[in-house]
Amino acid sequence: MLKSAIGIDVGGTNIKVTRVSERGEVVERITGPTPPNDITGKITMILRDILKPDVIGIGVGVAGIIDKKRGVVLDSPNIPTLNNSPLKETLEREFSLPVIVENDANAYAYSEKWAGAGKDFDNFVALTLGTGLGSGAIYKGELFEGAMEAGHIVVEPNGRSCPCGSFGCLESYVSGRAIVNKAISLLEEGTQSILRECCNGNFYKITSELVYRSALDGDNLSREIFREVGRYLGMSIANLINIFSPEAIIIGGGLIGAWDFFIEELKVEVSKKSLKPLLPVKILKSIFPEEGGSIGAAGLVFERCLKAT
Numbered sequence: 327m328l329k330s331a332i333g334i335d336v337g338g339t340n341i342k343v344t345r346v347s348e349r350g351e352v353v354e355r356i357t358g359p360t361p362p363n364d365i366t367g368k369i370t371m372i373l374r375d376i377l378k379p380d381v382i383g384i385g386v387g388v389a390g391i392i393d394k395k396r397g398v399v400l401d402s403p404n405i406p407t408l409n410n411s412p413l414k415e416t417l418e419r420e421f422s423l424p425v426i427v428e429n430d431a432n433a434y435a436y437s438e439k440w441a442g443a444g445k446d447f448d449n450f451v452a453l454t455l456g457t458g459l460g461s462g463a464i465y466k467g468e469l470f471e472g473a474m475e476a477g478h479i480v481v482e483p484n485g486r487s488c489p490c491g492s493f494g495c496l497e498s499y500v501s502g503r504a505i506v507n508k509a510i511s512l513l514e515e516g517t518q519s520i521l522r523e524c525c526n527g528n529f530y531k532i533t534s535e536l537v538y539r540s541a542l543d544g545d546n547l548s549r550e551i552f553r554e555v556g557r558y559l560g561m562s563i564a565n566l567i568n569i570f571s572p573e574a575i576i577i578g579g580g581l582i583g584a585w586d587f588f589i590e591e592l593k594v595e596v597s598k599k600s601l602k603p604l605l606p607v608k609i610l611k612s613i614f615p616e617e618g619g620s621i622g623a624a625g626l627v628f629e630r631c632l633k634a635t
C-alpha cells in the first residue's frame with residue numbers, strides 16, 4: 327500500500343489541507359477559513375476528518391520565522407495569534423504522529439523540487455506572489471533551510487513603509503495588498519479606470535482579484551499596476567540571480583493568473599540588471615500555484631521522517 331502524508335498550509339485567509347501520496351499526488355483536500363482565534367483547534371478538527379491509517383506524519387507550513395526544532399512559530403506577521411504556540415507538541419500529542427513545522431514559502435519551494443516545475447533543477451529560487459511575497463530556495467538539490475525573506479529586499483531606499491519596520495521593501499510593491507493600495511491611490515488622484523464603477527465609488531471594496539479582472543477587460547490603470555509589479559519583481563529577481571546564480575526562478579501563488587500582465591516587464595528588468603555571464607536563467611510559472619505550500623509540507627514529511635528511520 328502507498329503511504330501518504332498530510333500537508334497543511336496555514337494562510338491569513340484559509341487553511342489548506344491536503345493528503346498527498348509518496349509520489350506527490352494529492353489524494354484528498356479540505357480547505358476552510360482561518361479563524362481569528364484557536365487556529366490549532368481548527369487544524370485538529372480538519373485533521374480528524376482527513377487522517378487515514380496510511381498517513382506517516384503531518385507537515386505544517388506557516389508564514390513567518392519558525393523554530394523548526396521545537397516546531398514553534400516565533401513570529402508570523404499575518405497570523406499573530408499563532409506566535410509562540412507549540413504547534414508541533416500539541417499535534418503530536420493529539421495524533422501520535424511525527425509533526426514538522428516549516429516556513430510556508432520554504433515548503434512551497436520544496437513542492438516545486440519534489441513534484442513541480444523544479445524537478446529537473448538542483449539550484450533554484452521559488453517565489454510566491456499572494457497577499458504577501460514569500461520565497462524559498464533549493465540549493466544542491468536540497469531545501470535551503472535558512473530564513474529567506476526576499477519580500478524584504480529593498481527596492482526603493484526612501485519608499486513605502488513596510489510592516490517589518492523598514493522602507494521600500496519589495497513586498498510593498500508587488501503583493502496583493504500592494505496592488506490594492508496602488509489602485510486606491512491612483513483612483514484617489516483621479517485616474518480614469520473601470521474600477522470606479524466596479525466598486526460603486528467605495529475604493530475600499532477593491533481587491534487584487536478585481537484589479538486582475540479589470541486588467542483582463544483592458545483597463546489601463548490595472549494593466550499599468552501589473553507592469554509595475556513586473557518591473558519591481560524583475561529588479562529583485564536580478565538581485566537574486568546575482569547572489570545565487572540559480573538555474574531557474576519559479577513563481578507561484580494566488581496572483582499567478584496575472585502572469586501575462588507582468589512577465590514581459592519582469593524579463594526586461596532581469597536581462598538589464600543581471601550579470602550577463604549568469605544568464606540565461608529560466609523564469610517558470612508554477613504548475614500548482616494554489617496548493618504548492620501544502621504539497622511541499624507533506625513532501626517534507628516524507629523527506630525528514632523517512633530519512634530519520
Ligand SMILES: [Zn+2]
Nearest residue numbers: 478488490495
Ligand atoms: Zn519589509
